Each structure stands twice: as C-alpha cells, then as structure tokens.
Amino acid sequence: MAKKRPEDLRSHRWYGVKDLRAFGHRSRTKQMGFDDVDYAGKPVIGIVNTWSGINPCHAHFKERVESVKRGIFQAGGFPVELPAMSLSEPMVKPTTMLYRNFLAMEAEELVRSHPIDGVVLMGGCDKTTPALLMAAATMDLPTIFVPAGPMLRGNMRGQPLGSGSDAWKYWAELRAGRIDEPTWIEVEDGIARSPGHCMTMGTASTMTSISETLGMTLPGAASIPAADSNHSKMAVASGRRIVEMVWDDLKPSDILTPASFRNAVVADMALGGSTNAIIHLVAMAGRAKVPLALADFDAISRGIPVLANIRPSGKYLMEDFYYAGGLRGLLTRVKDALDLDCLTVNGRTLGENLEGAGVYDDDVIRPRDNAVYAEGATAVLFGNLAPSGCVIKPAAAEAHLLQHRGPAVVFEDYNDMAARIDDPALAVTADSVLVLKNAGPVGGPGMPEWGQLPLPRKLLEQGVRDMLRISDARMSGTSYGACVLHVAPESAVGGPLALVREGDEIEIDVAGRALRLHVSDEELARRRAAWKAPAPHYGRGFGALHAKHVTQADAGCDFDFLADGPAVPEPEIH
Numbered sequence: 228m229a230k231k232r233p234e235d236l237r238s239h240r241w242y243g244v245k246d247l248r249a250f251g252h253r254s255r256t257k258q259m260g261f262d263d264v265d266y267a268g269k270p271v272i273g274i275v276n277t278w279s280g281i282n283p284c285h286a287h288f289k290e291r292v293e294s295v296k297r298g299i300f301q302a303g304g305f306p307v308e309l310p311a312m313s314l315s316e317p318m319v320k321p322t323t324m325l326y327r328n329f330l331a332m333e334a335e336e337l338v339r340s341h342p343i344d345g346v347v348l349m350g351g352c353d354k355t356t357p358a359l360l361m362a363a364a365t366m367d368l369p370t371i372f373v374p375a376g377p378m379l380r381g382n383m384r385g386q387p388l389g390s391g392s393d394a395w396k397y398w399a400e401l402r403a404g405r406i407d408e409p410t411w412i413e414v415e416d417g418i419a420r421s422p423g424h425c426m427t428m429g430t431a432s433t434m435t436s437i438s439e440t441l442g443m444t445l446p447g448a449a450s451i452p453a454a455d456s457n458h459s460k461m462a463v464a465s466g467r468r469i470v471e472m473v474w475d476d477l478k479p480s481d482i483l484t485p486a487s488f489r490n491a492v493v494a495d496m497a498l499g500g501s502t503n504a505i506i507h508l509v510a511m512a513g514r515a516k517v518p519l520a521l522a523d524f525d526a527i528s529r530g531i532p533v534l535a536n537i538r539p540s541g542k543y544l545m546e547d548f549y550y551a552g553g554l555r556g557l558l559t560r561v562k563d564a565l566d567l568d569c570l571t572v573n574g575r576t577l578g579e580n581l582e583g584a585g586v587y588d589d590d591v592i593r594p595r596d597n598a599v600y601a602e603g604a605t606a607v608l609f610g611n612l613a614p615s616g617c618v619i620k621p622a623a624a625e626a627h628l629l630q631h632r633g634p635a636v637v638f639e640d641y642n643d644m645a646a647r648i649d650d651p652a653l654a655v656t657a658d659s660v661l662v663l664k665n666a667g668p669v670g671g672p673g674m675p676e677w678g679q680l681p682l683p684r685k686l687l688e689q690g691v692r693d694m695l696r697i698s699d700a701r702m703s704g705t706s707y708g709a710c711v712l713h714v715a716p717e718s719a720v721g722g723p724l725a726l727v728r729e730g731d732e733i734e735i736d737v738a739g740r741a742l743r744l745h746v747s748d749e750e751l752a753r754r755r756a757a758w759k760a761p762a763p764h765y766g767r768g769f770g771a772l773h774a775k776h777v778t779q780a781d782a783g784c785d786f787d788f789l790a791d792g793p794a795v796p797e798p799e800i801h
C-alpha cells in the first residue's frame with residue numbers, strides 16, 4: 228500500500244494548517260518544551276497507559292512507557308502519553324468488570340478527541356486488555372498492544388505459588404484447619420513478588436496471549452515476564468513499530484478478521500484459557516464486526532486439546548511457559564488448526580512470525596499425543612436453565628461432576644450465600660448443587676467473580692474438594708472446580724435461574740452439553756408469574772448507565788450503544 232505523507236496524517240488537522248486554532252495547538256505544544264523538530268510533520272502516537280499507584284500488575288508501566296517513548300522517538304514519531312483508568316483487579320470494587328466498558332469508552336474517546344495518528348495500548352491486568360482492544364477495533368487507527376507481562380512465579384519455602392489458584396487452595400486448607408495462621412501469612416508474603424499480571428493461566432495471561440494470537444502485539448510479546456529485560460526491549464520495539472504502522476496505514480481492521488478471531492479461540496483452548504476470555508472475545512469480535520457465537524467456542528474446543536500445562540488446569544506457571552518456548556512454541560503445536568496467513572502488527576503473517584519457534588520443555592507445553600486435557604477446555608452448555616447458554620471449564624473440575632444430578636441448595640444473592648454457606652445446619656451434601664442467583668451483569672452488578680462458590684465448611688472438613696456450582700457470575704481465570712458460569716439470561720432480568728427453588732433437581736451432562744432443571748414447564752410458568760425483579764443497585768451515575776445498557780454474557784456484556792450503531796464522526800476542529 229502507498230505510504231502516507233505528512234499532510235495525510237490525522238494530526239495534520241491540528242498541527243499542519245495555517246489558522247488560529249493550529250497556532251494554539253503548536254504554541255501549547257511548545258509550552259511543554261517541545262520544538263517544531265520534535266513533532267512537525269511526524270506521526271503523533273498516543274500511548275494509552277493504564278498505570279496507577281494502586282495497580283500492582285502495572286507497577287512497571289511508569290518505566291515501560293519511557294521505553295515505548297524511546298522507540299517512538301527513534302523511529303521519528305512524537306509520543307503523547309494518555310493516562311486511562313487502571314482497573315486494578317484486586318482493588319476495584321464491586322468488580323472491575325463493571326468498568327471494562329468504561330475503560331473501552333474512555334480509551335476510544337481519548338484517541339478520538341486528540342490529534343492522534345497511531346496508538347500504543349499498555350494493559351495486561353484482566354479487563355484492561357479487552358477494554359483497550361475493544362476501543363482499538365472501534366477507532367481503527369494503527370494500533371499496537373504492549374502487554375504487561377506476567378509476574379515472576381511465587382515462592383514459599385522453595386515451593387512455587389500461583390496467583391489466585393494457590394490463594395484459593397491455601398484458604399480452603401486454612402478453613403479446614405489443615406494449615407495454621409503463620410503458614411497462611413507466608414503464602415501472603417510469597418505469592419506476588421514482582422511487577423506484572425497474574426502468572427497463572429488466568430484472564431490476564433489468557434487475554435494477552437489472545438491479543439498476540441490475534442496479531443495485535445509483536446511476536447513473542449505476551450509471554451515475556453514483566454521483570455525480564457526483554458520486556459523493556461519489546462516495549463521499545465513496539466514504539467518503533469507503531470510509527471511505521473502509521474506511515475503504512477496498517478489498522479486493526481486489517482488484522483482483526485474472522486480468521487484471526489478463530490485463531491484466537493484455538494489458542495484459548497490450547498492454553499486452557501480463562502472462561503472470562505469467552506465474554507471478552509465476543510465483545511471484541513462485536514466491535515470488529517466479526518460474528519462470533521458461543522457455539523463457535525464449543526465447536527473449536529472439541530477439536531483442540533489443552534497443551535499448556537499451566538495452573539489452574541495444569542502444574543506450571545507463566546515463567547516456566549516462557550522458558551519452554553512461550554506462546555509461539557505452543558502455537559507451533561496447533562499450527563494445523565491456525566490460519567497462518569493472518570496479518571499481524573509487524574506487517575508479517577502469523578505463519579512467518581512462527582518461523583524458528585520451538586518448544587524446549589515437553590512437560591510445560593505438551594505434545595498433542597500427551598495433552599493435559601484431551602479436548603474441550605471450555606464447554607458451552609444449553610438447556611432450560613440456560614436458554615442462551617452457559618460455560619464450564621471441564622479441565623479444572625473433578626471428573627465425576629461432569630455428569631451429575633442433584634438437589635439445589637439455593638442462595639438468593641452473594642450476601643445470603645456468605646451468611647449461610649458455613650452454617651452447620653445447612654442442608655447440603657457433596658451431591659447437592661449450589662446455586663447462586665443475582666450475580667450477573669445487572670444483578671451483581673457487573674458480573675463479579677463469585678462463580679467459584681466456596682464449599683460449605685462442614686463438607687471441607689469431610690474432605691470434599693469439589694461440588695457442582697451454578698451461577699450467572701463469572702469466575703476468576705485462576706479459579707477451579709465444577710463451576711457452571713455465565714448462565715444467560717441472568718436471574719436479575721428474569722432468566723430461568725431466578726425460578727430455581729431449594730430441592731429442585733438439576734442435571735449436568737457436559738459430554739451432551741446440557742444443563743437441565745427438572746421442573747415442569749407449568750410449574751416454571753407459575754413461578755415466573757410470581758417473580759419480582761430485584762431493586763436496582765444504582766439510581767444515578769455510571770452504575771445506572773451500566774444497568775440500562777449492558778448486554779448479557781452470550782453477547783459479550785458490551786453496552787448496546789457501543790456495540791451497535793453508526794461510526795462516530797471525527798471531531799470538528801473549531
């Protein structure tokens with residue numbers, strides 16, 4: 228394609244014209260200590276930086292953004308840092324998912340309203356990656372993603388600790404009285420010991436790997452640990468590359484295609500990725516106007532084994548994955564299922580980027596004939612309890628619960644569950660099915676990660692470590708267990724989950740992809756007639772906007788007015 232000329236740049240409308248407004252833009256840029264030589268006729272690169280003083284996963288972004296700027300200057304661009312909401316997964320309440328669309332909207336408007344020609348997105352902590360890529364797909368300016376990189380593996384007494392997964396595990400041991408308080412504090416001290424996102428195959432590692440597979444990062448970028456010097460070099464190289472992408476006019480719409488999304492789902496399944504990835508991929512595909520349905524995940528899942536032996540489905544951590552060859556190594560093992568002609572941000576195809584990649588540890592990245600899980604990293608189920616679908620991660624569940632029938636123990640909401648789950652009088656056995664209502668996109672609100680319901684203490688003490696659990700919530704990608712998630716439509720909008728009562732028989736058949744509530748249609752109709760919607764959580768502000776416009780899990784939980792509608796025009800410059 229023809230190279231852009233300086234007068235073709237979007238920023239030319241701000242800087243290049245001879246009028247009073249452009250005079251203002253130039254003089255105000257000079258006010259910041261820049262001269263013509265710094266910016267005139269050069270691509271202005273917006274660096275959307277999700278650093279904050281309370282996001283440990285992005286603690287290194289203050290340094291990394293300087294690396295990105297160095298690369299941009301090296302290549303003859305002009306970097307402009309645009310701070311955006313950080314979405315610190317452990318700190319933001321009630322849940323970061325309530326604000327994913329907020330960040331997507333903010334990033335879109337930041338880019339649209341400023342004289343930006345190309346974009347570097349800096350994210351990694353769970354929701355930041357999909358939010359930023361949703362904005363990128365909508366704005367469709369040349370964009371490159373710089374993933375935060377996983378933190379180093381945790382350590383306690385010489386044993387590795389994994390983000391999230393080992394917190395849940397040792398918390399259950401503490402509640403069961405099998406470890407003491409000082410040991411628990413040692414876990415706290417050792418589980419997060421460097422900058423970077425969670426280093427299990429949680430949502431962060433899944434989504435950054437997906438962004439690389441889609442072609443939105445430089446090859447190899449997603450697997451580099453945050454603390455590794457190669458991470459800084461990758462950030463510099465990304466800065467250099469975005470300037471070339473602007474001149475070449477290489478945009479997300481050239482990269483985010485039906486084939487690249489299919490590749491992303493293949494990678495997700497081979498990684499044993501987080502269930503959250505399904506919601507985010509559907510939302511991202513929606514922004515790119517690529518059709519992607521829950522059924523597509525299930526179909527691809529059946530043919531792709533889990534090869535990444537990473538917790539929570541496997542044994543190792545992301546640092547081990549990097550040394551074993553990382554995502555590029557893994558993708559060589561599912562090459563036959565990938566469309567290798569897909570274009571990526573470096574201007575080369577996915578296939579070209581995989582040249583020379585290898586696997587250096589067959590236990591961390593398994594060969595196809597020795598998979599961690601033969602097929603179906605994520606199974607999509609349908610039935611009268613989830614007419615629009617729900618998901619389960621069979622690889623992270625005890626096998627006997629994948630075909631199960633039992634009586635429901637029903638919790639009306641999270642507080643009800645928290646108040647009663649450890650009650651010795653709770654009528655529950657290992658065969659019961661724990662049901663949590665009002666934890667979906669509207670009901671949570673924001674679809675919190677409550678889907679891994681804690682097991683009742685009295686069953687933990689009996690040695691029970693997994694039970695069938697069903698909710699309209701999500702689950703942390705670092706969680707595990709027989710948890711049916713994302714039940715749609717959710718209970719707060721009147722989905723069938725709202726009608727489940729104590730003792731109702733529920734049956735799951737993962738092989739048959741079915742979830743059934745054994746209650747007659749007539750009885751369900753009677754219950755529906757008596758059902759009342761819960762009171763809204765918010766009367767004003769973003770929470771009220773969210774409740775009004777968020778779509779259900781099967782549609783990606785985007786806002787209806789962001790997913791659909793005509794393109795927003797370029798701003799007038801007056």
Ligand code: FES
Nearest residue numbers: 284316352425431
């Ligand atoms: Fe940021 Fe897990 S807390 S990725």
